Each structure stands twice: as structure tokens, then as C-alpha cells.
Amino acid sequence: MSPVAVGIIGIGLLVLLFLLRMPVAFAMALVGLVGFASLTTPEAALGLLGRDIFDTFSSYPLTVIPMFILMGTFAYASGISKRLYKTAYAWVGQFRGGLTIATVFACAGFGAICGSSTATAATMGQIALPEMKKYGYDDALATGTVAAAGTLGILIPPSTVLIVYGYLTEVSIGKLFIAGVLPGIIMSIFFAATVALLCWRNPALGPPGAPVSFKEKLRATTGIIETVILFFLAIGGLFLGWFSPTQSGAIGAGGALLIGLARRQLTWQSFFDAGKEALRTSCMVLFIITGAIIFGHFMAVSRIPFVLAEWLGRLPIHPMAVMVVIIFIYFIGGFFMDAMGLIVLTVPIFFPLVKELGFDPIWFGVIIVLVGEMGVITPPVGVNVFVIKGIAPDVPLETIFKGIFPFLVALIIVTIILVTFPQISTVLPSFISY
């Protein structure tokens, strides 16, 4: 049997294991191990398994992941998210749909110090949903907004998905981070505009809150100072070349911890809870990367990525048409798999093709993160939707999905804009060297 045929059988087996609910990381490691053994020797595969695990777990570039996740959990435990929401509410709460617009901007702000969409949705959902319920906001609008705006967490730096993409493709993490800034801002504006449009058409969806004086607005603005400091210290330091990504994450985590201590918000219990939460998420991410690396070795010896790149590269169609197909595959894949799982599984297959076709790897990273974002809010595996359902158990899942639909349209429009104008995501990375 040819290596390509073995590779195709391996992919089929992997999909089967996914459908049988085997954890993605373990399924990739198992299929990668067996596939590699069948194409080389069992001794080589077993040797590779041990080495891959040891090397990935001890990889210094990957330390950035636990550090940025820790920064996010310490920021939450320090009460930063609550103060962000208060600030956003003070400025836009008195408008129609103001609380939901405030939620979008608070999610964008929290996304600037937290690299996970699920964490952003869970954090802001706990704060914003009770408020919106109190003011009589429509359930679909309220829950849909939080689930959708939570996705800003993996687009606005720091982003765990972009870190993993950077690690797998050897693209600069600093450049990937800064590439997500403009699309993240545009996405936030589009989300806010979606809320404004919905509430303009039907004012009953989001009644305006009580007016806030200018003095109160200014006072509330102090609530974002620590976020700004933390962002400029950690992410700014990275962009300016002061820190490596790992150092930047550790400084951010240390900074969030100090803020919590200075504000007297952290107890021993919340400190350990935040640490354990970060540890469990980091463990999941590093295991999935390890699985992807083992599976990637199998894919490499099967030569599927190279054969696919060669075949598609020779087709007499425009490279953009191929890219549209790839984006569509990510879009469909997102319905069934979490963004992180989808990216680690597919990047080893598609990335050589993307390079062969001459697309910018940084732009491609931003695009697949955007498309992956759609996956976390669409059925049947919309992780953010389930998180919001957990916070608002009285709201039916159908209502949340209904509320998400306008935001999904906004996401698709922004993706089309970024595909049409790739400069939006490539202009800022051209200014930094790290």
C-alpha cells in the first residue's frame, strides 16, 4: 500500500475516533503512532513517541501558553473584568442596547489580557448577563452577544490559538499578535454596530439604561487603567522587543497577580483556583499540540500534505479559488470541532499548500482564527454557546443560537473584508522585527 493510501486511512481512522468521542489530543497521538509505525518501523515510532512528548513538554517557546493563560485567570481573579464592564457601561449604557454594546467592548478589553474565547465568554457572561436581565434585555440578544463577543478573546492579542499556529508553522508570535489587533478592533466595531442596528429596528430588544453624568463617566474610566497598564507592559513589551513571548506572558501574569494583591481582591482560595484553572487549560493545549506533532510526523511520512500541495498547485485555477475552498473547509470543520483542535489538525496539511500558493502565513493565521471563531458559536459544537447556557440555564439553546445569527453574519462580512484587503492584517506586522 502506498504511503498516501495509508495516510488517507489514518485520517479516516482519526475522524472515526473523533466521532467516538475520544479526546482529540489522544486520538491524534494514537493514530500518529500507529500510522508512523506502519510506514516506518514500530521501533522508530515508539522512539519518536517518547521523544515528541519529552521535547514538546520541555519546549521553552511553548511556555508562552501557560503564562498567557495564567495572566487571564489572574486578571479575572483580580476583578479586572468587572471594572472593565463598569467602565464600558458608564460610557455606552444609556444608549439603546447600551449594555450589550458595553459587553462587546468589555469583551474586547478582556481579550487584550486573556487569550481564550471560552474564558472571555465565561468571564463576561457572569458579569453582563445578570445586568442585562435586570434591565429587561431580550434573552437572545443578551446571550448571543456574550457568546459571539467572547470570540474576540482569540483574535485580539494575546491569543492561545495564534500562539499554537505560530509554533506549528514557525511564524513569529509577535507578528501574529500584532496582526490580530486591527481585525480585532474592526470585529468589535462590527459587533457593536450589529447590536445598534438590531436595537434601532426593535428598541424593545435593549432598553437604554439610566443616564450617567460626565463626572461619573470619568471616574468609571479609572477602571480600565490597570488593563491598559497590563496590556502595554506585556503585549507592548513584546511588540517593542523588550521581552520574548514567554517573558511577556510571565510579566503579564505577575502583573495581574500584583494588581489583585494591590486591590486586595485575591484570597488564597481564588489564587489557587486561578492557578489550577490555568494549569488545566495549559495541560489540554500542550497535550493537543503533542498529539498534533505526533500526527504531523505521520502525515509527513505519508507525504499527503506535499502531494496535496503539488496537485492543487498545478490545477489551472486561481490561487484565491483554492484559498476560498480551504476557508470553506475550516468553516465546515468549525461546526464539528473546537478552533484549537481544528487548527492543530489541519495546519500541518494545509500550511505547505498555503506557502506554495504564495499567501502570507500571518494573514492566513488571522483568517483561520476568524473562521475558527465561527465554529465556537455555531451548532452542534459551539463551545461558547454551551458556556453561556451554563451561566444562563433558563435560556433555551435555540434562543442563544438565534441570538448569535446576526453576529455570525458580521463575522462572515469581516472575513470577506480581510480576504479582500489582506493589508488590514499584514500592515502592522511589517513595522515590527521580532
Place this chain on the structure above:
Amino acid sequence: MRGLYPAPTENVEGCSVLDKFERFNRRLSDWFEWVGLAGLLVIMAITCIDVVGAKFFCWPLLGAIDIVMLVQIVAIAFAASMALILGRHIQVEFLFNLLPRRARAVINSIVMLLGLGLFMVIMWRLSVLGHLLQTAGDYSATIRIPYYPFAYGIALASIPVCLVFLLEFLKSLTKKRVQK
């Protein structure tokens, strides 16, 4: 957060043994997680000390990268079993949930057995790697920390993961028997 696998069925013959086994696993995984948490906090502290030392006092911490790399092994490997118990690993759930209970129990037992097999192989290969690193005398580049204890560490941390898979396999069998 919902656990990965449902709790053992009450009123099932032999469930008290499974309950004891589950409690033991949970306690063992909890201890291991504390070790992992200590590792994570050490990584943060070492990196911050290194950055502040290097930027403000021109005194970077010697071997900071070596320590961070190796402590990361401890942090991640020792958190694996608790992450598994708490269902933190990404899974594709949509088709599985549509299946009848008995089919789910059968599939679950197969998946648990595959997971158990995978982690037993991981435990074996990391022990072999540890032995190889020990006999070859491999050390870290800057402060010469031996690598082999960390390979053995991953093998050790795989034990509770295997126990979690074994427990879930036994629970699936029990469920199948009850449904019959």
C-alpha cells in the same frame, strides 16, 4: 465544570469498590495537580525574576531557561490526570450524544481501553527514554540539570492517567451489565 465521564451508577453490584477506586484516583490526581501547580508558579516566578534581573540590574538569572523548560514538564505532566477527570480535553460530542445508552457504553469502553493502552505505552516509552538519558548522561545546556528524572517524571505522572482510564473502562462495563 462537568466531568468527562458520568459518576458510577448507584445500587450497582460492586459499585462500592468502584467508588473507592474513584475516590483514590481523585485524591492521587489532586496531589499530582498540586505538584503541577507548584511547577506553574515556579515558571512564572523564575521568568519574572530573570526579566527584572536582566532589565534593571543587568543580572539575568543563570539557567532560567533550563529551569523553566524542565519545570514545565512537571507542571503539564502532573496536571494530566486531573484535566482528564474534569473533562478538559477537547472532544467531538455531537454524534456520540445521539446514540442509545447501550451503544454509548460500548463505545465508551472501547475508547477507554484505547486511552489506557496509549498511556501504558507512553509510560513504558518515557521510562525507556529516562533510562537512555541516564546512561548517556544528558544534561541541560547552561546549568547542567540532568534530564532523566524529568522523563521518569512523565512516566510517573502517566500512572494516575492510566488509572482514570481503567476506572472509566470498568464503569462502562458495569453500566453495560446493568442495562442487560
